[in-house]
Amino acid sequence: MPDMTILWPAILNGVTTGALYALIALGLTLIYGVLHIINFAHGALLMVGLYAVYFLWRFLGLDPYVSLLIVPPLMFALGYGLQRGLITRAGHGRDENILLVTLGLSIILENLALMAFSSDTQTVDTAYGFSTLDVLGAFVPVPKVVAFGGAVATALALWAFMARTDLGRAIRAVAKEKKGAQLVGIDVNHVYAMSFGIGIGVLGIAACLLMPSYYVNPSVGHGFVLIAFTIVVLGGMGSFVGALIGGVIIGVVEALGGLFLGASLGQIGIFAIFILILLFRPQGLLGRLQ
Amino acid sequence: MKRLAVLVAIFAGLGLLPLLVGSDFWLNAIMLALFSALIGQAWNIAGGYAGQFSFGHALFFGIGAYAVAVLQVDLGINPWLGMLVGGALGAGAGAALGWLTFRYGLRGSYFALVTLAFAEVFRILANSTPFTGAGEGILIKLNPHPAMLQFKALSGYYWLLLALTFACFLSVWWLERSRLGAQMLAVRDNEDAAAAVGVDAFAVKLKAMALSGLFMGLAGVFYTQRYLYLDPGLAFGPTQSVEALLVAIVGGIGTLFGPLLGAFALHLLGEAAQTALGDVPGANMVIYGTVLVVMVLFLPRGLASLGKAGLGKAGGRRQGLRRRKRRAKDA
Structure with missing residues (x-):
């Protein structure tokens, strides 16, 4: 057992990374909870968000955190449009078709990025990029601390939105009982598209928080897609709290796994x-919150 | 019987091609399409006939590919024997994966995700263990002799691939007429109803996965022998998984000739795009992705459903029935 001077920074690193994972998974779990579809293009859409943040910084000099005002609304609009224009039309009543369409979408987005921006990895330079904060003896990069705070704040805001606003209630109603919601006058197609849009908008927030401590290239989403699925499955499909807990668990497991087994294994x-979770407890740790 | 005659005629015609086509460039292009047809048909057995959509068929491909490579390089075992082992391991892996996932009732999207995760686990394992050559990959000594499953002329590889592909298509032809095939369709269309009339859905799905894994594993063996090099990304990466399902979906899932149609259509499109656009990295995949989206949007039963052959009509009727059923359910 290595002593705490090695273990503690690894755990802390895992928790901060995990909060970002959780944020990415939050959008996925919202979309699953309401629409009951698995958005395979989630990673590719995160890549789109990261490029948006990068280009805003490079050509307009906007700080990634300032982009929080621009990128999430754009991503929301993109999500809304994709759901209304493409994904609903492709279902033909089978889940597999939606999985295939989002898979196709991710292939298109990734390779369009490859054609337009080449496979070079890009990063943003910020004044705070390499400054660190002392957390009980471990040094954590400032962007990671901000990302952790931002992820928690976003999760809380999303929870309040779902609990307190009319649209939030409508979303929960549709998630629970689609026909009943329709009967009381809720526009189900609008709610579907809003849910998808919000899920992708949250990805936009994640992109802004991620970019100062990370990088972007056309296949950057790959690494995140399976991790996000793991978190969603671990926490329970559709569960917000589950996604947060799952995200932190996965972040810590990854950090400790890297410490003991090396980065690759x-x-x-x-x-x-x-x-293991899919096999033995497919409903996840916390079941479903609806 | 008519369909068998058509099948034999097509493959006989394809078998004569190396004697007629002088250029290795075109022969190679046809080989690439044939290879896609093979993995597409392998995917089609599980995905099209038994309704189990896998996103990680590269798992079986990679296992077959590594089997023949490791046996040859590390143990000096003849690749012809390695081919048998690779196919058997592919089938075994298919059955094992099916046993694990179906036992817990994983269906639909869950099944797709778990297959993807397994392929990814094997990619990481192959990347980290010494006997697979880890990240550097594994190189097979050049020794062009039929006894070593290596050929001087391209036509040797061509006929080998053609034989494997023919075996795969013949199996599917047999499947369509067999009891097992009928049971697979029943499970695909309504698993609970099939189980209610006495079909052992678990066993049927397991057999479908094993047969699918067998041909995917053989495709892996061919790949290793053809290129004499393998690394974890080539073997277990998403390329083969995506190509296999794409070919089947474009051609028409659950049809005998669909994967062949889809493979040649896609490669023709790919070639045309390359001629028009030049060698832009990613351009091919953008087209493939677009084709996938457009097919699911407008022609979910694939190119085969366009045909006026008996098959196309059956597909259309089945779809109409399903649409009516859905309408009845919604009402």
Whole structure:
């Protein structure tokens, strides 16, 4: 057992990364909880958000955190449009078709990015990029602390939105009983598109928080897609709290796995959890919150 | 019987091609399409006939590919024997994966995700263990002799691939007429109803996965022998998984000739795009992705459903029935 001076920073690193994972998973779980579809293009759409943040910084000099005002609304609009224009039309009453369409979408987005921006990895330079904060003896990069705070704040805001606003109530109503919601006058198609839009908008927030401590290239979403699925499955499909807890667990498992097994094999912990949960407890740790 | 005659005629015609086509460039292009047809048909057995959509068929492909490579390089075992082992391991992996997932009632999207995760686990494992050559990959010594499953002329590989593909299509032809095939369709269309009339859905799905894994594993063996090099990304990466399902969906899932149609249509499109656009990285995949989306949107039963052959009509009727059923359910 290595002593705490090594373990503590790894755990802290895992928790902050995990909060970002949770944020990405939050959008996925919202979309699943309401529409009962698995959005395979989630990683590719995160990549789109990251590029948006990067280009705003490069050409307009906007700080990634300032982009929080621009990128999430744009991503929301993109999500809304995709759901209304493409995804509903492709279902033909089968879940597999939606899975296939979102898979196709992710292939298109990734390779369009490859054609337009090449496979080079891009980063943003910020004044605070390399400054660190002392947390009980471990040094954590400032962007990661901000990302952690932002992720928690977003999750709380989303929870308040679902609990307190009319639209939030409508979303929950549709998630629970589609026909009943329709009967009391809720526009189900609008609610579907709003849910998808909000899920993708949250990805926009994640992109802004992620970019200062991360990078972007056309296949950056790959790494996140399976991790986000793992978190959603671990926490319980459709569960917000589950996604947050699942995100932190996965972040810590990844950090500790990397510490003990090396970066390449360390990832196996994540997939092992994914497979075990799918096999033995497919409803997830917390079941479903609806 | 008519369909068998058509099948034999097509493959006989394809078998004569190396004697007629002088250029290796075109022969190679046809080989790439044939290879897609093989993995597409392998996917089609599980995805099209038994209704189990896998996103990780590269798992079986990679297992077959690594089996023949590791046996040859590390243990000096003849690749012809390695081919048998690779196919058997592919089938075994298919059955094992099916046993694990179906036992817990994983269906639909869950099944797709778990297959994807398994392929990813194997990619990481292959990347980290010494006997697979880890990240550097594994290189097979050049020794062009039929006894070593290597050929001097491209036509040797062509006929090998053609034989494997023919075996795969013949199996599907047999499947369509067999009891097992009928049971697979029943499970695909309504698993609970099939179980209610006495079909052992679990066993049927397991057999479908094993047969699918067998041909995917053989495709992996061919790939290793053809290129004499393998690394974890080539073996277990998403490329083969996506190509296999794409070919089947474009051609028409659950049809005998669909994967062949889809493979040649896609490669023709790919070639045309390359001629028009030049060698832009990613352009091919953008087209493939677009084709996938457009097919699911407008022609979910694939190119085969366009045909006026008996098959196309049956597909259309089945779809009409399903649409009516859905309408009845919604009302």
